[in-house]
Amino acid sequence: MSLATAPRAGRRLGLLVLLLLGLPWLALALAVLEGLRTEIGATEPALAAAAAALPLGLPVAGFVAVEAMAYLLGSRLLVPAALLAQLAGAGAALDFRRAPRSGQADEIGQLATAFGRFIRHLTRRRQELDWMASDIAGDALVEGAGDRATALLVRLAPAARFAAEDPAPAEPWLDTPAHRLLCGLAACAVGLAAAPLGPAWLAALAAVALLGGRLAEPLRRSGVVALWLALAAALAAWLCTDPLGPTALPHGLAVALVAGLAVHAGGGWRGPGGAAADAAWLRGGLAGAVAGGGVAAALVGLLGPETEVALTLALGALVLATAGLAPAAAVATPADWPAPQAALRLLRQAAVRRLVFLGALPGGLALGGAIGLASAEPALSIIAAVGASLLLALPGAGLSIPARGGGLAAVGLLAAAALLLACPVAAVLPLLAAAFAAVLAWPLATPCCPGLASPQQVAILAALARHAGTVLAMAGIVLLPPAILLAVTALALLPAVLLPAAEGG
Amino acid sequence: MLARRGFLWLIAAALAGLLPALLLAGHTARAALEQASLARLAAEAEDLAQALQSPQPPALPPGALLISAAGARLAGDPAVPDSLLQNAAAAVSQRQAMALTAGLLARQPLHAADGTVLGAVVLWQPAAGLEARLAGILLRGLRDAAVLFLLCLPAAWIGARLLLGPVAAAALGGAALLDALRSADITAEQAEHRLEPGPVLEAASEQADLAVVAAATAAGALLNELDASAAAMLRAEAEGAPA
Numbered sequence: 001m002s003l004a005t006a007p008r009a010g011r012r013l014g015l016l017v018l019l020l021l022g023l024p025w026l027a028l029a030l031a032v033l034e035g036l037r038t039e040i041g042a043t044e045p046a047l048a049a050a051a052a053a054l055p056l057g058l059p060v061a062g063f064v065a066v067e068a069m070a071y072l073l074g075s076r077l078l079v080p081a082a083l084l085a086q087l088a089g090a091g092a093a094l095d096f097r098r099a100p101r102s103g104q105a106d107e108i109g110q111l112a113t114a115f116g117r118f119i120r121h122l123t124r125r126r127q128e129l130d131w132m133a134s135d136i137a138g139d140a141l142v143e144g145a146g147d148r149a150t151a152l153l154v155r156l157a158p159a160a161r162f163a164a165e166d167p168a169p170a171e172p173w174l175d176t177p178a179h180r181l182l183c184g185l186a187a188c189a190v191g192l193a194a195a196p197l198g199p200a201w202l203a204a205l206a207a208v209a210l211l212g213g214r215l216a217e218p219l220r221r222s223g224v225v226a227l228w229l230a231l232a233a234a235l236a237a238w239l240c241t242d243p244l245g246p247t248a249l250p251h252g253l254a255v256a257l258v259a260g261l262a263v264h265a266g267g268g269w270r271g272p273g274g275a276a277a278d279a280a281w282l283r284g285g286l287a288g289a290v291a292g293g294g295v296a297a298a299l300v301g302l303l304g305p306e307t308e309v310a311l312t313l314a315l316g317a318l319v320l321a322t323a324g325l326a327p328a329a330a331v332a333t334p335a336d337w338p339a340p341q342a343a344l345r346l347l348r349q350a351a352v353r354r355l356v357f358l359g360a361l362p363g364g365l366a367l368g369g370a371i372g373l374a375s376a377e378p379a380l381s382i383i384a385a386v387g388a389s390l391l392l393a394l395p396g397a398g399l400s401i402p403a404r405g406g407g408l409a410a411v412g413l414l415a416a417a418a419l420l421l422a423c424p425v426a427a428v429l430p431l432l433a434a435a436f437a438a439v440l441a442w443p444l445a446t447p448c449c450p451g452l453a454s455p456q457q458v459a460i461l462a463a464l465a466r467h468a469g470t471v472l473a474m475a476g477i478v479l480l481p482p483a484i485l486l487a488v489t490a491l492a493l494l495p496a497v498l499l500p501a502a503e504g505g
Numbered sequence: 506m507l508a509r510r511g512f513l514w515l516i517a518a519a520l521a522g523l524l525p526a527l528l529l530a531g532h533t534a535r536a537a538l539e540q541a542s543l544a545r546l547a548a549e550a551e552d553l554a555q556a557l558q559s560p561q562p563p564a565l566p567p568g569a570l571l572i573s574a575a576g577a578r579l580a581g582d583p584a585v586p587d588s589l590l591q592n593a594a595a596a597v598s599q600r601q602a603m604a605l606t607a608g609l610l611a612r613q614p615l616h617a618a619d620g621t622v623l624g625a626v627v628l629w630q631p632a633a634g635l636e637a638r639l640a641g642i643l644l645r646g647l648r649d650a651a652v653l654f655l656l657c658l659p660a661a662w663i664g665a666r667l668l669l670g671p672v673a674a675a676a677l678g679g680a681a682l683l684d685a686l687r688s689a690d691i692t693a694e695q696a697e698h699r700l701e702p703g704p705v706l707e708a709a710s711e712q713a714d715l716a717v718v719a720a721a722t723a724a725g726a727l728l729n730e731l732d733a734s735a736a737a738m739l740r741a742e743a744e745g746a747p748a
Contacts, residue, residue: 003675003714009668013511016664020519020657024650025526031649032530035642040541050537057526065522072514077507081672084717088679091720094727106506107676111717114680114687121687122724125694125731132738160727 003088006081010073017069018062025061029054080108084115091115094160096122099167119167126162507673511665516658523650527643534642538635539604546611547602550628554613557626570627572597585629598622608632678712682721690728699732700725 032054036047080103087100099119103109556563557571565571570581576594586607593612602611608631615623686706693700706718706725713721 003672003679003716005675006672009672012668013515013665016661016668017515017518017522020515020654020661021522021526023657024519024523024654027649027653028523028526028530028646031646032534032642035645036534036537039538039638039642044537044541044544046537046540046544049540050533053533053536054530057529060529061522061526063522064525065518068521069514069518072518073511076510076514077669077672081676084676084679085714088714088716088720092716092723094723096724106510107673107680108507111676111680111683111714114683115717118683118687118721118724121690122727125690125728129731129735129738132735136738 003081003085006077010070010078013073014066014069017065021061021065022058025058029057076104076106077108080112084108084111087115087119091119097161097163097167099123099169101169116167123162123167126160507676508666508669511669512662515661515665519654523654527647530646531639531643535635535639538639538642539609542609542630542635543602543604543611546609546628546630547600547613550602550611550613550626551600553628554615554626558615565626568629568631570629571624572627573624574598574622579624581627582629585627589627589629593625593627597625606632609635674712675714675717679714679717679721682706682713682717686721686725686728693732699736700728 033047033051036050040046080100084100087098090096090098096119099116100112102116103112553563553566553569565581567582568585570585570590570593571579572590572593573579574597576590576597578590589605589607589610592603592605593610597612598614600613602609604610608629610630611628612625613628614625617623690700703725706722
């Protein structure tokens with residue numbers, strides 16, 4: 001039993017919210033497509049355009065839901081739990097100078113209340129002893145009694161530290177939603193400013209997403225003025241483009257999504273932690289920012305001209321695979337991170353180079369090939385995607401299990417995206433199915449359930465589940481009617497969601 | 506309590522996410538309906554223009570209007586609003602289909618044999634029809650989404666309980682442990698005997714968070730030491746007092 005499991009539980013709740021959101025969204029998208037098909041006919045070009053635009057709703061909705069969940073979890077569970085764990089650690093070291101404020105009615109709040117009461121009680125007991133020693137020193141009729149009392153106080157638990165009067169109130173720190181919104185707008189400004197640069201802006205946007213997570217952090221800490229300036233720049237850049245054009249909404253959503261991902265990677269609802277927490281948080285941020293770049297490139301590719309789609313998606317695949325292949329265990333975080341130039345230093349590390357050249361690059365190339373083939377023949381993309389997944393799963397490449405899970409998640413998503421390009425209407429469902437397979441793959445890819453099975457057995461099980469999930473999704477594309485696929489996907493997701501939060505190393 | 510809150514957070518976050526998805530779906534569906542309707546209306550206007558220039562012209566259907574080259578209303582459905590006529594009257598010689606606030610409009614010029622523009626036939630489809638079709642599509646989508654959402658709720662409830670249950674139990678256990686230790690100390694203080702934290706810790710620490718147990722253990726030992734120090738001080742005072 002430990003509060004330390006709260007972050008893991010929070011991550012799984014994040015997946016759960018995707019399930020709770022994804023299936024209704026899928027039903028909504030399918031119903032809208034079906035309604036449009038009935039109303040305007042299956043051969044209308046407008047139907048194909050709608051089918052291409054509707055999938056954008058999933059990442060947007062998913063992002064909003066995950067952000068909302070992150071805020072709720074962060075403010076009500078993760079940050080208070082982290083604070084309590086920190087204070088408990090301090091208490092174990094006999095440091096009782098800070099006490100949490102009384103919490104809410106839930107269990108975490110009850111613990112905060114009990115902890116605060118307990119620390120104040122301890123402080124009072126210690127103060128009473130001090131007063132007693134003072135009284136004895138002042139009133140002692142026999143010489144030496146006061147000295148003896150003072151000596152007793154000095155000898156008493158020399159490591160223990162108390163506040164001079166009342167313990168200082170310790171409150172959880174949390175970024176406010178308005179502040180994070182400003183961060184998003186600031187990152188949006190950068191993306192929009194890069195937009196009129198022409199085709200090169202795709203790469204620029206990915207680069208922004210890569211660094212944006214880190215760049216947003218100094219902005220966030222440097223004050224609100226910088227953010228408001230960035231907001232003004234965003235509005236100016238937006239007005240310089242075509243704000244009322246037909247592509248304004250999807251374009252705006254795509255850019256906002258990229259900006260949001262960058263800020264998500266750069267900011268955090270969890271609040272500042274210790275040095276160790278910061279390192280882990282930054283590693284996650286790096287992976288998240290790279291994933292943001294990949295998603296951005298893929299989205300922009302979907303929205304852009306046909307000739308650039310394959311290349312852009314290949315870039316997205318490469319970046320996504322890199323994101324999946326940036327596990328905490330393999331990539332050491334430099335001590336002086338988050339200076340932007342530290343990214344280059346990171347790339348000089350042998351472990352990172354190995355990950356990129358042995359894992360991400362071949363996988364990305366294979367995925368790019370799959371996507372290229374998909375433009376001619378969808379069935380070939382499946383074969384190529386399976387090949388890419390096998391390549392990513394090769395043993396001895398120095399990749400961790402979660403890394404392979406991430407790579408396979410990218411495979412599933414991008415193969416489905418390839419199908420989306422080749423056959424827009426029919427691929428809405430597989431896109432979601434592959435996304436669900438990816439959701440299934442990720443938690444199962446982490447060795448879990450201590451005591452239930454050895455890590456090796458769980459790894460084998462996880463690998464089987466991942467491949468089964470991918471095959472299921474692929475088969476579902478061709479064979480299963482939507483209702484059955486929905487049910488099967490929901491059932492397949494349940495183990496991933498309901499796995500115990502207490503994971504082994 | 507925490508699990509119930511987690512379940513409510515899940516619902517709130519999912520609904521917050523579904524809102525932009527619904528907006529995007531509505532925008533997409535509306536754009537598709539408009540585009541398809543405009544294409545259909547333009548084709549119908551073209552067919553009507555051809556039919557009107559045949560030896561036996563048909564009667565103008567509802568929503569159709571015949572305008573002169575100068576843009577004046579010649580014949581047709583009186584229900585077509587004048588605001589649309591202003592749009593239709595601009596550049597009569599050009600074939601055009603556009604979406605306006607009041608509805609969709611398609612214009613097909615009518616040419617004489619020598620190529621001069623005689624006027625144009627205008628077809629209008631009120632916005633209300635489009636909105637009704639859009640509402641029907643979105644309502645069907647919302648109904649399906651709501652059903653799936655409801656079906657997923659049990660999984661979310663079970664998931665929230667399973668995931669947050671251990672955290673809640675650890676927190677509750679920690680709170681109980683700290684309260685028990687504090688109560689035991691107060692009782693011991695009032696009864697003027699020494700606190701024995703060992704049994705309290707053993708009894709209450711099974712479910713508690715490990716870090717809190719460590720803190721309580723250290724604090725228990727400290728309380729014990731405070732007791733001992735207080736007793737020693739009292740002894741020192743008593744020894745120093747005159748008999």
